[in-house]
Amino acid sequence: MNTDLxxxxxxxxxxxxxxxxxxxxxxxxxxxxxxxxxxxxxTDEVSxxxxxxxxxxxxxxxxxxxxxxxxxxxxxxxxL
Numbered sequence: 001m002n003t004d005l006x007x008x009x010x011x012x013x014x015x016x017x018x019x020x021x022x023x024x025x026x027x028x029x030x031x032x033x034x035x036x037x038x039x040x041x042x043t044d045e046v047s048x049x050x051x052x053x054x055x056x057x058x059x060x061x062x063x064x065x066x067x068x069x070x071x072x073x074x075x076x077x078x079x080l
Contacts, residue, residue, distance in 0.1 A: 021027055043051070060066070067075075 018030070046054075
């Protein structure tokens with residue numbers, strides 16, 4: 001089964017299951033979980049080392065220390 005079909009099937013299963021729940025406190029917990037997930041920012045999941053690397057890259061770009069795409073491919077092409 002392809003991934004898209006699996007996702008759609010899982011969604012339908014969850015919708016059907018959710019429609020049977022009568023416990024208000026449980027539904028509120030699910031609602032809270034959904035709210036927290038929507039508020040997540042990708043930076044919440046980035047390590048301090050990754051954040052420092054991003055900040056270093058931004059500083060270098062602001063200083064004009066940039067390499068063209070061709071140079072990046074030359075350096076990293078073998079690794080990708």
